[in-house]
Amino acid sequence: MEKIVxxxxxxxxxxxxIGGMKNAALPVIFxxxxxxxxxxxxxxxxxxxxxxxxxxxxxxxxxxxxxxxGSVSIDTTIIxxxxxxxxxxxxxxxxxxxxxxxxxxxxxxxVGWPGxxxxxxxxxxxxEKGFERLGATVSRDKGAICLDAGDAGLxxxxxxxxxxxxxxxxxxxxxxxxxxGKTIIDNAAREPHIVAVASFLNACGAxxxxxxxxxxxxxxxxxxxxxxxxxxxxxxxAGTYMVAAAAAGGSVEIKNVIPKHLExxxxxxxxxxxxxxxxxxxxxxxxxxxxxxxxxxxxxxPYPGFPTDMHPQFAAILTIVDGxxxxxxxxxxxxxxxxxxxxxxxxxxSIAGKTAIIDGVEKLxxxxxxxxxxxxxxxxxIAALAAEGKTEIGSIQTLKRGYDDLVGKLKAVGADIEIIxxxxxx
Ligand code: EPZ
Numbered sequence: 001m002e003k004i005v006x007x008x009x010x011x012x013x014x015x016x017x018i019g020g021m022k023n024a025a026l027p028v029i030f031x032x033x034x035x036x037x038x039x040x041x042x043x044x045x046x047x048x049x050x051x052x053x054x055x056x057x058x059x060x061x062x063x064x065x066x067x068x069x070g071s072v073s074i075d076t077t078i079i080x081x082x083x084x085x086x087x088x089x090x091x092x093x094x095x096x097x098x099x100x101x102x103x104x105x106x107x108x109x110x111v112g113w114p115g116x117x118x119x120x121x122x123x124x125x126x127x128e129k130g131f132e133r134l135g136a137t138v139s140r141d142k143g144a145i146c147l148d149a150g151d152a153g154l155x156x157x158x159x160x161x162x163x164x165x166x167x168x169x170x171x172x173x174x175x176x177x178x179x180x181g182k183t184i185i186d187n188a189a190r191e192p193h194i195v196a197v198a199s200f201l202n203a204c205g206a207x208x209x210x211x212x213x214x215x216x217x218x219x220x221x222x223x224x225x226x227x228x229x230x231x232x233x234x235x236x237x238a239g240t241y242m243v244a245a246a247a248a249g250g251s252v253e254i255k256n257v258i259p260k261h262l263e264x265x266x267x268x269x270x271x272x273x274x275x276x277x278x279x280x281x282x283x284x285x286x287x288x289x290x291x292x293x294x295x296x297x298x299x300x301x302p303y304p305g306f307p308t309d310m311h312p313q314f315a316a317i318l319t320i321v322d323g324x325x326x327x328x329x330x331x332x333x334x335x336x337x338x339x340x341x342x343x344x345x346x347x348x349x350s351i352a353g354k355t356a357i358i359d360g361v362e363k364l365x366x367x368x369x370x371x372x373x374x375x376x377x378x379x380x381x382i383a384a385l386a387a388e389g390k391t392e393i394g395s396i397q398t399l400k401r402g403y404d405d406l407v408g409k410l411k412a413v414g415a416d417i418e419i420i421x422x423x424x425x426x
Contacts (some may be wrong), residue, residue: 001218001424003394004407006131007416008366008387011250012411013291015282018238018256019045020231020246023309024193026094027170028200028229029053029074032062033101034177035204037226040067044231048397049092053319054287056095057117059085079105084145086112092401096124098169099147100174103136103154109147117373119400120333126165130172133157156181156220159340162187164214164302170197177206179220186303188216191303192261196232197210203227228358234308235261237403240378242266242285243310244410246274247317249289255282264306268314271296272321295323295360300330312338312379320386327356338376341369343385344393366391380407385415 008079015059020043030041044050054064054072055217060083063075081102089095089117093116097118102109116122128138132153136147136204156179169189174197176183188194190212191313198211207219210282245252246269259266259278266283272293275286287293293317300308308331318325329335336356339349345364366389371377377399384391393399396419399406410417 001394002396003392003420003422004395004396005418005420006366006384006391008384008389008391010248010414010416011243012248012252012385012410012413012415013250015117015253015255016409016413017405018233019043020255021045021196021234022047022049023166023236024196025050025231026053026092027097027197028095028231029057030097030101031174031197031200032057032074032076033079033098034104034174034201035224035226036071036077036105037224038077039204039226040071040073041227041371042071042230044070044072045234047085047400049094049401052088052092056084056088059083059088072290080110081106084108084111086193089114091115091121092417097171097174099127099131099145099423100171103131103147103149103175105180106259107153109150110141110144110261112144118337119335124334125166126163126168127171129369130159130161130168131175133159134172134175134183136175154179156183156218158184158186161185161187163369166191166194169216170358171193173198173201173208173218176218176220177201177208177224178222181220182219183220185216185417186214186259189302190214192235192258194234199230200227203229207273209376223317233257235312236307238262238283239265239307239310240382240403241274241409242283243317244270244382244385245285245315246272246287246293247382248415249287249319251284251286252283253284257281257283257345258261260281265306265310268296268298268306294319295321295325297326299328302331305330308332308335309375311335311401312375313382315339315356315358316342316351316379316382317386318358319349319360319383320364323360325358325360326355327358330354336371339373341376341380344369345387363388365389368394370394371396374398374402378403385410
Protein backbone atom coordinates (compact mmCIF):
# COMPACT_ATOMS: atom_id res chain seq x y z
CA MET A 1 0.00 0.00 0.00
CA GLU A 2 1.08 3.62 -0.50
CA LYS A 3 1.84 5.79 2.52
CA ILE A 4 2.92 9.39 2.94
CA VAL A 5 5.99 9.89 5.14
CA UNK A 6 6.74 13.35 6.56
CA UNK A 7 9.71 14.39 8.67
CA UNK A 8 8.40 17.47 10.44
CA UNK A 9 10.06 20.76 11.37
CA UNK A 10 11.03 22.20 7.99
CA UNK A 11 9.68 25.71 7.25
CA UNK A 12 7.92 26.12 3.88
CA UNK A 13 9.12 28.71 1.36
CA UNK A 14 8.21 29.21 -2.29
CA UNK A 15 4.98 29.12 -4.31
CA UNK A 16 2.14 26.66 -4.87
CA UNK A 17 -0.31 26.85 -7.80
CA ILE A 18 -3.91 25.89 -7.06
CA GLY A 19 -5.95 23.69 -9.40
CA GLY A 20 -9.64 23.61 -10.33
CA MET A 21 -12.24 23.22 -7.58
CA LYS A 22 -13.25 19.57 -7.05
CA ASN A 23 -16.69 20.53 -5.72
CA ALA A 24 -17.40 22.65 -8.80
CA ALA A 25 -15.90 20.20 -11.30
CA LEU A 26 -18.01 17.24 -10.16
CA PRO A 27 -21.47 18.83 -10.60
CA VAL A 28 -20.38 20.42 -13.92
CA ILE A 29 -19.35 16.99 -15.23
CA PHE A 30 -22.74 15.50 -14.34
CA UNK A 31 -24.60 18.61 -15.54
CA UNK A 32 -23.22 17.89 -19.05
CA UNK A 33 -25.79 15.07 -19.20
CA UNK A 34 -28.47 17.74 -19.74
CA UNK A 35 -26.72 19.12 -22.83
CA UNK A 36 -26.95 16.26 -25.41
CA UNK A 37 -23.94 17.88 -27.13
CA UNK A 38 -20.19 18.30 -26.70
CA UNK A 39 -18.76 20.46 -23.91
CA UNK A 40 -15.09 21.29 -23.36
CA UNK A 41 -14.20 21.69 -19.68
CA UNK A 42 -10.90 23.33 -18.76
CA UNK A 43 -8.98 23.31 -15.45
CA UNK A 44 -10.45 20.03 -14.21
CA UNK A 45 -8.35 18.93 -11.21
CA UNK A 46 -6.50 15.63 -11.59
CA UNK A 47 -8.16 13.99 -8.57
CA UNK A 48 -9.79 10.56 -8.26
CA UNK A 49 -13.34 11.88 -7.73
CA UNK A 50 -13.09 13.62 -11.13
CA UNK A 51 -11.65 10.48 -12.74
CA UNK A 52 -14.48 8.39 -11.30
CA UNK A 53 -17.14 10.88 -12.43
CA UNK A 54 -15.81 10.77 -15.99
CA UNK A 55 -15.72 6.96 -15.79
CA UNK A 56 -19.40 6.97 -14.80
CA UNK A 57 -20.29 9.12 -17.83
CA UNK A 58 -18.26 6.90 -20.15
CA UNK A 59 -19.96 3.80 -18.75
CA UNK A 60 -23.30 5.46 -19.57
CA UNK A 61 -22.29 6.01 -23.20
CA UNK A 62 -20.75 9.49 -23.22
CA UNK A 63 -17.60 10.10 -25.27
CA UNK A 64 -14.90 11.58 -23.03
CA UNK A 65 -11.65 12.84 -24.53
CA UNK A 66 -8.78 13.94 -22.31
CA UNK A 67 -6.81 16.49 -24.32
CA UNK A 68 -3.10 17.29 -24.31
CA UNK A 69 -3.77 20.79 -22.96
CA GLY A 70 -5.43 19.29 -19.86
CA SER A 71 -8.96 20.12 -20.97
CA VAL A 72 -11.58 17.39 -21.31
CA SER A 73 -14.27 17.18 -23.97
CA ILE A 74 -17.48 15.41 -22.94
CA ASP A 75 -20.02 14.47 -25.62
CA THR A 76 -23.29 13.34 -24.05
CA THR A 77 -25.29 13.07 -27.27
CA ILE A 78 -25.68 9.41 -26.38
CA ILE A 79 -26.38 8.56 -22.69
CA UNK A 80 -28.24 5.45 -21.51
CA UNK A 81 -30.58 6.43 -18.69
CA UNK A 82 -30.24 4.46 -15.46
CA UNK A 83 -27.02 2.78 -16.54
CA UNK A 84 -24.57 4.38 -14.09
CA UNK A 85 -22.31 1.67 -12.60
CA UNK A 86 -23.29 1.21 -8.93
CA UNK A 87 -19.78 0.18 -7.89
CA UNK A 88 -18.37 3.57 -8.90
CA UNK A 89 -21.47 5.55 -7.94
CA UNK A 90 -21.12 4.18 -4.40
CA UNK A 91 -17.66 5.70 -4.04
CA UNK A 92 -18.52 9.39 -4.22
CA UNK A 93 -21.18 11.76 -2.91
CA UNK A 94 -21.29 13.70 -6.19
CA UNK A 95 -23.10 10.72 -7.76
CA UNK A 96 -26.24 12.28 -6.29
CA UNK A 97 -26.07 14.80 -9.18
CA UNK A 98 -26.94 11.96 -11.57
CA UNK A 99 -30.46 12.13 -10.10
CA UNK A 100 -31.15 15.72 -11.13
CA UNK A 101 -29.34 15.33 -14.44
CA UNK A 102 -31.12 12.12 -15.53
CA UNK A 103 -34.48 13.44 -14.36
CA UNK A 104 -34.03 16.64 -16.37
CA UNK A 105 -32.97 14.83 -19.53
CA UNK A 106 -35.12 11.70 -19.49
CA UNK A 107 -38.00 12.52 -17.13
CA UNK A 108 -36.83 9.70 -14.88
CA UNK A 109 -33.74 8.56 -13.02
CA UNK A 110 -32.33 5.44 -11.42
CA VAL A 111 -29.10 5.78 -9.41
CA GLY A 112 -27.42 3.58 -6.81
CA TRP A 113 -26.86 4.96 -3.32
CA PRO A 114 -24.00 7.52 -3.34
CA GLY A 115 -20.80 7.30 -1.27
CA UNK A 116 -18.65 10.05 0.17
CA UNK A 117 -16.78 10.90 3.36
CA UNK A 118 -18.30 9.35 6.50
CA UNK A 119 -19.71 12.20 8.62
CA UNK A 120 -22.53 10.16 10.05
CA UNK A 121 -25.88 10.17 8.28
CA UNK A 122 -25.83 11.94 4.90
CA UNK A 123 -29.51 12.06 3.92
CA UNK A 124 -30.90 13.20 0.58
CA UNK A 125 -34.35 14.19 1.85
CA UNK A 126 -33.94 17.80 0.66
CA UNK A 127 -32.96 16.61 -2.81
CA GLU A 128 -36.04 14.36 -2.94
CA LYS A 129 -38.27 17.16 -1.60
CA GLY A 130 -37.11 19.35 -4.48
CA PHE A 131 -37.75 16.67 -7.10
CA GLU A 132 -41.24 16.04 -5.69
CA ARG A 133 -42.03 19.76 -5.76
CA LEU A 134 -41.21 19.69 -9.49
CA GLY A 135 -43.65 16.81 -10.01
CA ALA A 136 -41.48 13.69 -9.77
CA THR A 137 -42.31 10.64 -7.68
CA VAL A 138 -39.54 9.12 -5.54
CA SER A 139 -39.15 5.39 -4.93
CA ARG A 140 -36.53 2.77 -4.14
CA ASP A 141 -35.65 -0.30 -6.13
CA LYS A 142 -33.13 -2.73 -4.63
CA GLY A 143 -31.34 0.15 -2.86
CA ALA A 144 -31.31 2.37 -5.94
CA ILE A 145 -33.02 5.76 -5.83
CA CYS A 146 -35.71 6.07 -8.53
CA LEU A 147 -37.44 9.20 -9.81
CA ASP A 148 -40.24 9.50 -12.35
CA ALA A 149 -41.79 12.72 -13.68
CA GLY A 150 -44.61 10.77 -15.39
CA ASP A 151 -46.32 11.82 -18.62
CA ALA A 152 -46.73 15.42 -17.43
CA GLY A 153 -42.98 15.86 -17.10
CA LEU A 154 -41.35 18.30 -14.68
CA UNK A 155 -43.13 21.58 -13.90
CA UNK A 156 -41.49 24.61 -12.28
CA UNK A 157 -42.47 25.31 -8.67
CA UNK A 158 -41.29 26.96 -5.46
CA UNK A 159 -38.81 24.87 -3.43
CA UNK A 160 -37.88 25.78 0.13
CA UNK A 161 -34.78 24.00 1.46
CA UNK A 162 -34.87 23.27 5.20
CA UNK A 163 -31.06 23.53 5.21
CA UNK A 164 -28.92 25.50 2.73
CA UNK A 165 -27.69 22.22 1.27
CA UNK A 166 -25.06 22.48 -1.48
CA UNK A 167 -26.06 19.19 -3.07
CA UNK A 168 -29.79 19.79 -2.91
CA UNK A 169 -29.44 23.31 -4.34
CA UNK A 170 -27.43 22.01 -7.29
CA UNK A 171 -29.69 19.00 -7.86
CA UNK A 172 -32.85 21.13 -7.92
CA UNK A 173 -31.13 23.58 -10.32
CA UNK A 174 -30.31 20.65 -12.63
CA UNK A 175 -33.85 19.25 -12.54
CA UNK A 176 -35.46 22.71 -13.01
CA UNK A 177 -33.22 23.81 -15.92
CA UNK A 178 -35.47 22.09 -18.48
CA UNK A 179 -38.72 21.93 -16.48
CA UNK A 180 -41.82 23.65 -17.86
CA GLY A 181 -42.15 27.11 -16.30
CA LYS A 182 -40.35 28.88 -13.47
CA THR A 183 -38.75 27.45 -10.34
CA ILE A 184 -37.71 29.43 -7.28
CA ILE A 185 -35.30 27.86 -4.78
CA ASP A 186 -35.56 29.55 -1.39
CA ASN A 187 -32.85 29.17 1.28
CA ALA A 188 -30.47 28.04 -1.47
CA ALA A 189 -26.81 27.39 -0.69
CA ARG A 190 -24.55 30.30 -1.74
CA GLU A 191 -21.16 28.58 -2.18
CA PRO A 192 -18.98 29.66 -5.12
CA HIS A 193 -19.49 26.24 -6.69
CA ILE A 194 -23.25 26.90 -6.85
CA VAL A 195 -22.44 29.97 -8.95
CA ALA A 196 -20.05 27.88 -11.05
CA VAL A 197 -22.70 25.28 -11.90
CA ALA A 198 -25.26 27.99 -12.72
CA SER A 199 -22.79 29.80 -14.99
CA PHE A 200 -21.94 26.54 -16.77
CA LEU A 201 -25.64 25.81 -17.36
CA ASN A 202 -26.26 29.41 -18.51
CA ALA A 203 -23.32 29.07 -20.93
CA CYS A 204 -25.24 26.08 -22.33
CA GLY A 205 -28.40 28.19 -22.76
CA ALA A 206 -30.14 27.78 -19.40
CA UNK A 207 -31.88 30.70 -17.67
CA UNK A 208 -30.73 30.70 -14.03
CA UNK A 209 -30.68 33.90 -12.01
CA UNK A 210 -29.54 34.72 -8.47
CA UNK A 211 -27.01 31.93 -7.95
CA UNK A 212 -24.79 32.94 -5.03
CA UNK A 213 -27.76 34.39 -3.16
CA UNK A 214 -30.30 32.45 -1.11
CA UNK A 215 -33.01 32.91 -3.76
CA UNK A 216 -32.34 31.28 -7.15
CA UNK A 217 -34.81 31.68 -10.04
CA UNK A 218 -34.78 29.19 -12.93
CA UNK A 219 -36.84 29.56 -16.12
CA UNK A 220 -37.00 26.14 -17.79
CA UNK A 221 -35.81 25.96 -21.42
CA UNK A 222 -36.53 23.36 -24.12
CA UNK A 223 -32.96 22.39 -24.85
CA UNK A 224 -29.36 23.18 -24.05
CA UNK A 225 -26.26 23.29 -26.28
CA UNK A 226 -22.57 22.57 -25.75
CA UNK A 227 -20.10 25.14 -24.44
CA UNK A 228 -16.52 25.69 -23.35
CA UNK A 229 -16.15 26.22 -19.61
CA UNK A 230 -13.23 26.68 -17.16
CA UNK A 231 -13.51 25.44 -13.56
CA UNK A 232 -12.84 28.06 -10.84
CA UNK A 233 -9.84 27.64 -8.49
CA UNK A 234 -10.29 25.36 -5.48
CA UNK A 235 -10.71 27.54 -2.39
CA UNK A 236 -10.37 24.54 -0.05
CA UNK A 237 -7.15 23.35 -1.67
CA ALA A 238 -5.86 26.92 -1.35
CA GLY A 239 -6.99 27.20 2.28
CA THR A 240 -5.31 23.90 3.08
CA TYR A 241 -1.92 25.14 1.86
CA MET A 242 -2.42 28.49 3.61
CA VAL A 243 -2.82 26.67 6.93
CA ALA A 244 0.09 24.35 6.13
CA ALA A 245 2.36 27.37 5.58
CA ALA A 246 1.21 28.94 8.85
CA ALA A 247 1.72 25.70 10.78
CA ALA A 248 5.20 24.97 9.43
CA GLY A 249 6.36 28.58 9.41
CA GLY A 250 8.03 30.31 6.45
CA SER A 251 6.52 32.25 3.56
CA VAL A 252 4.45 30.66 0.79
CA GLU A 253 2.75 32.27 -2.20
CA ILE A 254 -0.50 30.51 -3.10
CA LYS A 255 -1.16 31.25 -6.78
CA ASN A 256 -4.28 31.04 -8.97
CA VAL A 257 -6.85 31.84 -6.27
CA ILE A 258 -9.87 34.13 -5.90
CA PRO A 259 -9.02 35.99 -2.64
CA LYS A 260 -12.68 36.78 -1.96
CA HIS A 261 -13.41 33.04 -1.64
CA LEU A 262 -10.67 32.83 1.01
CA GLU A 263 -11.91 35.72 3.19
CA UNK A 264 -12.87 33.60 6.21
CA UNK A 265 -9.61 31.62 6.11
CA UNK A 266 -7.56 34.80 5.71
CA UNK A 267 -9.31 36.59 8.57
CA UNK A 268 -8.93 33.61 10.94
CA UNK A 269 -5.21 33.27 10.17
CA UNK A 270 -4.75 37.02 10.75
CA UNK A 271 -6.66 36.67 14.05
CA UNK A 272 -4.08 34.02 14.99
CA UNK A 273 -1.24 36.43 14.28
CA UNK A 274 -0.26 35.01 10.88
CA UNK A 275 0.56 37.46 8.06
CA UNK A 276 -1.61 37.08 4.95
CA UNK A 277 -1.04 39.45 2.01
CA UNK A 278 -3.68 39.47 -0.75
CA UNK A 279 -3.07 40.17 -4.43
CA UNK A 280 -5.30 39.96 -7.53
CA UNK A 281 -5.05 36.17 -7.95
CA UNK A 282 -2.72 35.09 -5.16
CA UNK A 283 -2.14 35.32 -1.43
CA UNK A 284 1.14 35.12 0.52
CA UNK A 285 1.06 33.48 3.94
CA UNK A 286 4.04 34.18 6.21
CA UNK A 287 4.98 33.34 9.78
CA UNK A 288 8.45 33.44 11.26
CA UNK A 289 8.91 30.08 13.06
CA UNK A 290 9.50 31.92 16.36
CA UNK A 291 6.29 34.00 16.04
CA UNK A 292 3.74 32.65 18.54
CA UNK A 293 0.17 32.25 17.31
CA UNK A 294 -2.99 33.15 19.23
CA UNK A 295 -5.85 30.70 20.02
CA UNK A 296 -9.14 31.35 18.19
CA UNK A 297 -12.71 30.02 18.11
CA UNK A 298 -14.28 28.78 14.88
CA UNK A 299 -17.88 27.88 14.00
CA UNK A 300 -18.51 26.37 10.60
CA UNK A 301 -21.57 27.50 8.64
CA PRO A 302 -22.81 27.42 5.04
CA TYR A 303 -21.09 30.01 2.81
CA PRO A 304 -20.31 32.85 3.36
CA GLY A 305 -19.71 31.43 6.85
CA PHE A 306 -16.52 29.62 7.81
CA PRO A 307 -16.28 26.59 5.48
CA THR A 308 -16.79 23.20 7.11
CA ASP A 309 -14.21 21.76 4.70
CA MET A 310 -11.53 23.87 6.42
CA HIS A 311 -12.46 22.74 9.95
CA PRO A 312 -10.01 19.78 10.29
CA GLN A 313 -7.09 21.78 8.88
CA PHE A 314 -7.59 24.58 11.43
CA ALA A 315 -8.04 22.10 14.26
CA ALA A 316 -4.64 20.66 13.32
CA ILE A 317 -2.78 23.96 13.54
CA LEU A 318 -4.62 24.97 16.73
CA THR A 319 -3.24 21.88 18.51
CA ILE A 320 0.15 23.66 18.72
CA VAL A 321 -1.17 27.15 19.57
CA ASP A 322 -0.72 28.04 23.24
CA GLY A 323 -4.09 28.46 24.96
CA UNK A 324 -7.57 26.99 24.40
CA UNK A 325 -9.32 27.12 21.01
CA UNK A 326 -12.76 25.80 20.06
CA UNK A 327 -13.99 24.48 16.71
CA UNK A 328 -17.76 24.06 16.48
CA UNK A 329 -19.09 22.06 13.51
CA UNK A 330 -22.29 23.70 12.32
CA UNK A 331 -22.85 21.71 9.11
CA UNK A 332 -22.18 17.98 9.68
CA UNK A 333 -23.46 15.66 12.42
CA UNK A 334 -20.03 14.25 13.14
CA UNK A 335 -16.88 15.44 11.47
CA UNK A 336 -14.50 14.73 14.36
CA UNK A 337 -13.20 11.24 13.43
CA UNK A 338 -9.85 12.74 12.39
CA UNK A 339 -9.18 14.00 15.96
CA UNK A 340 -8.17 10.47 17.04
CA UNK A 341 -5.24 10.72 14.64
CA UNK A 342 -4.16 14.08 16.05
CA UNK A 343 -4.37 12.67 19.60
CA UNK A 344 -2.00 9.88 18.51
CA UNK A 345 0.47 12.69 17.71
CA UNK A 346 0.07 14.20 21.19
CA UNK A 347 -2.73 16.69 20.59
CA UNK A 348 -4.97 17.62 23.55
CA UNK A 349 -8.49 17.64 22.06
CA SER A 350 -11.80 16.85 23.78
CA ILE A 351 -15.20 16.76 22.09
CA ALA A 352 -18.27 18.29 23.75
CA GLY A 353 -21.31 17.83 21.52
CA LYS A 354 -20.44 19.50 18.20
CA THR A 355 -17.45 21.38 19.60
CA ALA A 356 -13.80 20.33 19.66
CA ILE A 357 -11.99 21.93 22.63
CA ILE A 358 -8.31 22.18 21.79
CA ASP A 359 -5.67 22.93 24.46
CA GLY A 360 -2.46 23.78 22.64
CA VAL A 361 0.68 21.75 23.36
CA GLU A 362 4.33 22.73 22.82
CA LYS A 363 4.94 20.19 20.07
CA LEU A 364 3.28 17.22 18.39
CA UNK A 365 5.37 14.12 17.77
CA UNK A 366 5.48 11.99 14.63
CA UNK A 367 3.91 8.52 14.68
CA UNK A 368 1.90 6.15 12.47
CA UNK A 369 -1.46 7.65 11.48
CA UNK A 370 -4.19 7.23 8.87
CA UNK A 371 -6.25 9.52 6.65
CA UNK A 372 -9.81 8.83 7.82
CA UNK A 373 -11.36 11.11 5.17
CA UNK A 374 -10.37 13.77 2.68
CA UNK A 375 -9.99 16.80 4.95
CA UNK A 376 -9.12 14.69 8.00
CA UNK A 377 -6.14 13.45 6.01
CA UNK A 378 -5.18 17.03 5.19
CA UNK A 379 -5.30 17.78 8.92
CA UNK A 380 -2.81 15.01 9.67
CA UNK A 381 -0.49 16.23 6.90
CA ILE A 382 -0.53 19.74 8.41
CA ALA A 383 0.10 18.37 11.91
CA ALA A 384 2.96 16.22 10.61
CA LEU A 385 4.65 19.18 8.88
CA ALA A 386 4.88 20.95 12.25
CA ALA A 387 5.56 17.87 14.40
CA GLU A 388 8.87 16.60 15.72
CA GLY A 389 10.04 13.42 14.03
CA LYS A 390 8.60 11.12 11.38
CA THR A 391 4.90 10.64 10.65
CA GLU A 392 3.54 7.88 8.43
CA ILE A 393 0.06 8.42 6.96
CA GLY A 394 -1.88 5.42 5.61
CA SER A 395 -5.09 5.21 3.51
CA ILE A 396 -3.90 8.10 1.37
CA GLN A 397 -6.37 7.19 -1.38
CA THR A 398 -8.81 9.39 0.59
CA LEU A 399 -6.44 12.35 0.07
CA LYS A 400 -6.16 11.65 -3.66
CA ARG A 401 -9.93 12.14 -3.96
CA GLY A 402 -9.51 15.90 -3.62
CA TYR A 403 -5.84 16.92 -3.69
CA ASP A 404 -3.90 16.87 -6.97
CA ASP A 405 -0.20 16.13 -6.34
CA LEU A 406 -0.26 17.17 -2.68
CA VAL A 407 3.15 15.58 -2.03
CA GLY A 408 4.76 17.24 -5.07
CA LYS A 409 3.34 20.66 -4.19
CA LEU A 410 4.56 20.49 -0.58
CA LYS A 411 7.96 19.05 -1.53
CA ALA A 412 8.44 21.96 -3.96
CA VAL A 413 8.23 24.45 -1.05
CA GLY A 414 10.65 22.57 1.18
CA ALA A 415 8.63 19.94 3.02
CA ASP A 416 10.44 16.69 3.84
CA ILE A 417 7.66 14.54 2.40
CA GLU A 418 7.46 11.49 0.16
CA ILE A 419 5.23 8.61 -0.83
CA ILE A 420 6.49 5.10 0.02
CA UNK A 421 5.12 1.72 -0.96
CA UNK A 422 4.72 -0.70 1.97
CA UNK A 423 3.69 -4.34 2.00
CA UNK A 424 1.23 -3.99 4.88
CA UNK A 425 -2.38 -3.82 3.77
CA UNK A 426 -3.40 -0.77 5.85
C1 EPZ B 1 -20.91 19.21 -0.28
O1 EPZ B 1 -21.48 18.03 0.30
C2 EPZ B 1 -19.42 18.92 -0.39
N1 EPZ B 1 -19.20 17.75 -1.24
C3 EPZ B 1 -18.81 18.68 0.99
O2 EPZ B 1 -17.39 18.64 0.79
C4 EPZ B 1 -19.11 19.87 1.90
O3 EPZ B 1 -18.67 19.55 3.21
C5 EPZ B 1 -20.61 20.17 1.91
O4 EPZ B 1 -21.10 20.36 0.57
C6 EPZ B 1 -20.94 21.43 2.71
O5 EPZ B 1 -20.26 22.52 2.16
C7 EPZ B 1 -19.29 17.91 -2.58
O6 EPZ B 1 -19.55 18.99 -3.08
C8 EPZ B 1 -19.01 16.67 -3.42
P1 EPZ B 1 -24.81 19.46 1.97
P2 EPZ B 1 -23.10 17.87 0.33
O7 EPZ B 1 -25.90 18.86 1.19
O8 EPZ B 1 -23.69 18.50 -0.86
C9 EPZ B 1 -27.60 17.98 5.51
C10 EPZ B 1 -15.21 17.81 0.82
O9 EPZ B 1 -14.45 17.72 1.80
N2 EPZ B 1 -28.48 17.51 4.44
O10 EPZ B 1 -24.57 20.93 1.91
O11 EPZ B 1 -23.40 16.44 0.63
C11 EPZ B 1 -26.34 17.13 5.60
O12 EPZ B 1 -26.57 15.97 6.37
C12 EPZ B 1 -16.67 17.42 0.99
O13 EPZ B 1 -14.88 18.25 -0.31
C13 EPZ B 1 -29.72 16.99 4.78
O14 EPZ B 1 -30.08 16.92 5.96
O15 EPZ B 1 -23.42 18.75 1.62
C14 EPZ B 1 -25.38 18.08 6.25
O16 EPZ B 1 -25.60 18.08 7.65
C15 EPZ B 1 -16.93 16.77 2.31
N3 EPZ B 1 -30.53 16.54 3.79
C16 EPZ B 1 -25.77 19.43 5.67
O17 EPZ B 1 -27.12 19.29 5.20
C17 EPZ B 1 -30.18 16.61 2.47
O18 EPZ B 1 -30.98 16.19 1.61
C18 EPZ B 1 -24.87 19.90 4.53
O19 EPZ B 1 -25.00 18.98 3.49
C19 EPZ B 1 -28.91 17.13 2.15
C20 EPZ B 1 -28.08 17.59 3.14
